Amino acid sequence: GAVVSQHPSWVICKSGTSVKIECRSLDFQATTMFWYRQFPKQSLMLMATSNEGSKATYEQGVEKDKFLINHASLTLSTLTVTSAHPEDSSFYICSARGGSGGSYEQYFGPGTRLTVT
């Protein structure tokens, strides 16, 4: 159980265009979803936290107008990279959690590799 999927698994886009990445919890309801970014040879960095039906909370240094997050249902969150630039090329990983208590575990998706040319 506790499977999280992401789509697409990889995407190449031209500079200036927008890209949408989907994150789905397949067999549980995710009250909270998280978006992380990983640059080559670096660790994962939290970008934002989203709770179903509310606005996302962004980490310091992450532009909320550039990285649009929508968590419209308990099983789906989307990250849209607007006006993408080559420096946005990265590995984007989402995770989902079923509750807020300390015993709830985050389950990670397989990641989406974005390349902006």
Place this chain on the structure above:
Amino acid sequence: KQEVTQIPAALSVPEGENLVLNCSFTDSAIYNLQWFRQDPGKGLTSLLLIQSSQREQTSGRLNASLDKSSGRSTLYIAASQPGDSATYLCAVRHSGGGADGLTFGKGTHLIIQP
């Protein structure tokens, strides 16, 4: 701000050896600590989750310990195999206010030589 450090950054050992990966964190106010495995270009595989009230967790050849007061965790891998080669990440979930996501270390890149 929570910081997670992993030592060593890289490790290469012959097959069959037992080994220890280290993780330290600066803020002991955590809900839990988790060890993950990441293969090149892939997502994360959760290995072990230790709640703040626990001292250790075991799964097969893996054993993770947690000393919350000193801000340390170790991942012990017994009888290492070439298939264990991957990057191992340690992450903590903060229990105070603010960000509710995980804070990750930079990982230990492990190579098991056949």
